[in-house]
Amino acid sequence: xxxxxxxxxxxxxxxxxxxxxxxxxxxxxxxxxxxxxxxxxxxxxxxxxxxxxxxxxxxxxxxxxxxxxxxxxxxxxxxxxxxxxxxxxxxxxxxxxxxxxxxxxxxxxxxxxxxxxxxxxxxxxxxxxxxxxxxxxxxxxxxxxxxxxxxxxxxxxxxxxxxxxxxxxxxxxxxxxxxxxxxxxxxxxxxxxxxxxxxxxxxxxxxxxxxxxxxxxxxxxxxxxxxxxxxxxxxxxxxxxx
Amino acid sequence: xxxxxxxxxxxxxxxxxxxxxxxxxxxxxxxxxxxxxxxxxxxxxxxxxxxxxxxxxxxxxxxxxxxxxxxxxxxxxxxxxxxxxxxxxxxxxxxxxxxxxxxxxxxxxxxxxxxxxxxxxxxxxxxxxxxxxxxxxxxxxxxxxxxxxxxxxxxxxxxxxxxxxxxxxxxxxxxxxxxxxxxxxxxxxxxxxxxxxxxxxxxxxxxxxxxxxxxxxxxxxxxxxxxxxxxxxxxxxxxxxx
DNA sequence: CGCCGTCTTGAGATTCCTCAATATAGGTGG
DNA sequence: CCACCTATATTGAGGAATCTCAAGACGGCG
Numbered sequence: 001x002x003x004x005x006x007x008x009x010x011x012x013x014x015x016x017x018x019x020x021x022x023x024x025x026x027x028x029x030x031x032x033x034x035x036x037x038x039x040x041x042x043x044x045x046x047x048x049x050x051x052x053x054x055x056x057x058x059x060x061x062x063x064x065x066x067x068x069x070x071x072x073x074x075x076x077x078x079x080x081x082x083x084x085x086x087x088x089x090x091x092x093x094x095x096x097x098x099x100x101x102x103x104x105x106x107x108x109x110x111x112x113x114x115x116x117x118x119x120x121x122x123x124x125x126x127x128x129x130x131x132x133x134x135x136x137x138x139x140x141x142x143x144x145x146x147x148x149x150x151x152x153x154x155x156x157x158x159x160x161x162x163x164x165x166x167x168x169x170x171x172x173x174x175x176x177x178x179x180x181x182x183x184x185x186x187x188x189x190x191x192x193x194x195x196x197x198x199x200x201x202x203x204x205x206x207x208x209x210x211x212x213x214x215x216x217x218x219x220x221x222x223x224x225x226x227x228x229x230x231x232x233x234x235x236x237x238x239x240x241x242x
Numbered sequence: 243x244x245x246x247x248x249x250x251x252x253x254x255x256x257x258x259x260x261x262x263x264x265x266x267x268x269x270x271x272x273x274x275x276x277x278x279x280x281x282x283x284x285x286x287x288x289x290x291x292x293x294x295x296x297x298x299x300x301x302x303x304x305x306x307x308x309x310x311x312x313x314x315x316x317x318x319x320x321x322x323x324x325x326x327x328x329x330x331x332x333x334x335x336x337x338x339x340x341x342x343x344x345x346x347x348x349x350x351x352x353x354x355x356x357x358x359x360x361x362x363x364x365x366x367x368x369x370x371x372x373x374x375x376x377x378x379x380x381x382x383x384x385x386x387x388x389x390x391x392x393x394x395x396x397x398x399x400x401x402x403x404x405x406x407x408x409x410x411x412x413x414x415x416x417x418x419x420x421x422x423x424x425x426x427x428x429x430x431x432x433x434x435x436x437x438x439x440x441x442x443x444x445x446x447x448x449x450x451x452x453x454x455x456x457x458x459x460x461x462x463x464x465x466x467x468x469x470x471x472x473x474x475x476x477x478x479x480x481x482x483x484x
Numbered sequence: 485c486g487c488c489g490t491c492t493t494g495a496g497a498t499t500c501c502t503c504a505a506t507a508t509a510g511g512t513g514g
Numbered sequence: 515c516c517a518c519c520t521a522t523a524t525t526g527a528g529g530a531a532t533c534t535c536a537a538g539a540c541g542g543c544g
Contacts, residue, residue: 059376065384065479069376084366089373112358119354119361124326126368131331133375134301134311140382141426142307145500176523180478184383186501187478191523207510208522236422236429236534237307387532418491428533433491449542478502 007075008049008101010121022111022118026101031055033172037079037092037100044082046102047122050074053098054160054172057090058181068181070129073159074098077125083109095172140184142237148183149193150221153203157212167204167213174210249317250291250343252363264353264360268343273297275414279321279334279342286324288344289364292316295340296402296414299332300423310424312371315401316340319367325351338414382426384479390425391435392463395445399454409446409455416452 011019027046031037037048037055050072057069057078069090072078079088082105094100103111112119139148161168180190197203202217203210212218253261269288273279279290279297292314299311299320311332314320321330324347336342345353354361381390403410422432439445444459445452454460 059380061380061384063384065380067376067380067383069379080365081369083362084369086369089376109362112361116354116358116361119358119365120325120351123322123361123364123368126365126372127323127326127328130368130372130375133372133379134309134331136379137311137375137382137426138301138303138307138309140379141309141423142303142305175521177478181383184379187523188502188525189500192525195524205509236419417489429491430493430534431532434493437492 008051009075009125010047010049010077010118012121012124013117014115018115022103022115023101025107025111026103029100029102031094031098031100033094033096035094037094038088040088040091042088044079044086044088044105046079046104047077047082047108048079048092049077049101051099051101053094053096053100055092055094055098056178057092059090066177066181067184068178070132071095071156071159077122080122080126083122145183145185145189146193147222148185149179149190150218152179152182153210153212153218154215156210157215161212164211167211168215169206170210170212173208175208250293251317251367252289252291252319252360254363254366255359256357260357264345264357265343267349267353268345271342271344273336273340273342275336275338277336279336280330282330282333284330286321286328286330286347288321288346289319289324289350290321290334291319291343293341293343295336295338295342297334297336297340298420299334301332308419308423309426310420312374313337313398313401319364322364322368325364387425387427387431388435389464390427391421391432392460394421394424395452395454395460396457398452399457403454406453409453410457411448412452412454415450417450 008023011022014022026049028051031053038044040059052074054074055072055078057072059067059069061067070078072092078092081088085105108118139151143151156170156174157168160170160172162171163169176190176194177187179185179194180187183190194203197218198205200217202214203212205211250265253264256264268291270293273295280286282301294316296316297314297320299314301309301311303309312320314334320334323330327347350360381393385393398412398416399410402412402414404413405411418432418436419429421427421436422429425432436445439460440447442459444456445454447453
């Protein structure tokens with residue numbers, strides 16, 4: 001259930017022949033790791049879904065700072081601003097080889113007129129993404145780097161993780177800089193934290209791939225409060241009022 | 243064009259009589275400042291829109307830290323998880339008196355079957371919100387408190403600002419803590435920055451309301467780089483590579 | 485007119501970033 | 515198959531931004 005057309009949210013709830021029809025109208029494209037799928041600022045002409053592979057959506061500020069907005073997995077809609085004839089707000093780059101489906105926005109819009117369910121499916125994906133963003137916002141506002149990092153990795157694990165003999169592997173390269181861009185931190189800081197976890201055998205790297213040997217241990221980072229002292233706090237961040 | 247039913251995005255593009263019909267089916271409710279519209283965790287039974295007034299959407303972490311996800315203005319859809327029979331992910335609290343419209347999710351769903359345009363309107367709002375969130379994520383990752391604060395205020399200004407004799411006023415109370423929760427900072431830090439701006443006559447407060455006397459000046463904070471030294475940087479945040 | 489919720493402001497602690505030098509891995513061409 | 519080369523990662527030192535904690539001032543409301 002990791003890839004293939006059967007998990008495309010956009011098609012959910014459609015009668016099989018309708019789904020097949022919509023699918024037939026998609027443009028299929030093979031993409032390779034590091035290939036740019038679209039670029040921020042371009043007019044968004046079609047709605048995208050990965051049938052397989054993975055991609056990252058990122059933004060670059062005028063000053064060159066990067067933010068990874070999201071890692072996209074197969075079945076998720078991206079580039080949906082096309083429906084509204086807007087511009088892509090992010091760069092999309094494949095992080096592993098795969099197959100991309102595209103629906104020209106015009107086509108999809110007319111299709112929706114007959115099958116409103118498709119619009120629901122888009123709404124579903126957007127809601128899910130919005131929720132993800134809210135979570136990240138909360139994290140970024142309140143959590144220290146270590147927690148954010150742990151959470152980011154756990155998310156990657158259960159979105160893309162593949163069980164192997166000695167741990168869960170993220171099937172595409174995720175560099176220190178990528179993680180930094182994902183959690184709003186910097187390469188050196190991420191490197192230090194990850195190094196520590198490597199020494200404790202919680203994670204490992206095997207040819208550019210991240211392998212989480214002990215998922216539990218990483219998750220535990222979130223619970224063992226960094227402050228062992230049971231000193232009651234009355235923070236202006238509103239952390240724990242008594 | 244600040245409130246009233248004519249700016250409800252949900253109704254955009256509908257034939258007048260259809261819009262009127264949908265509007266007729268809404269439940270109207272008068273709400274008062276500080277009134278809770280719904281709470282995070284509740285099953286989302288209806289989709290909401292303000293006809294007038296304003297509300298804030300916020301989350302509270304288990305530890306008590308707060309985040310303001312968004313200030314909602316009249317015409318914007320909120321509580322849309324209802325369409326998917328989910329739970330409200332945030333608390334919604336009115337920040338000023340106003341009128342709230344609600345459509346039970348069931349009703350709206352069947353309406354959409356005949357009028358897919360309504361689904362588009364929802365998608366439009368969700369896309370817009372997603373974009374807002376991406377912007378905030380970028381800010382939170384890369385910008386110092388001062389910039390985030392300036393941007394937050396400018397956003398409030400052009401979303402809710404009302405021109406008065408001596409500046410633009412935000413027509414509902416926005417406390418230091420609120421601003422802190424909005425930009426991922428703390429009350430004392432926000433207070434200090436704002437104090438400085440008050441002394442420079444850029445902003446002011448008149449009975450719990452924020453008044454921006456010199457919008458330009460606040461905007462200028464974003465451009466005058468905090469680092470006056472033209473020292474070339476090669477940061478790991480990827481700020482300016484040459 | 486007094487009280488309670490908000491702000492202000494100070495001082496110190498701390499996390500994390502910045503800058504920079506080196507080490508490493510993995511892919512490549514001989 | 516090995517040595518090389520380049521992109522990445524490691525690590526150290528220092529400093530800055532901002533958070534914490536805490537005490538007092540303020541101001542709007544009842």
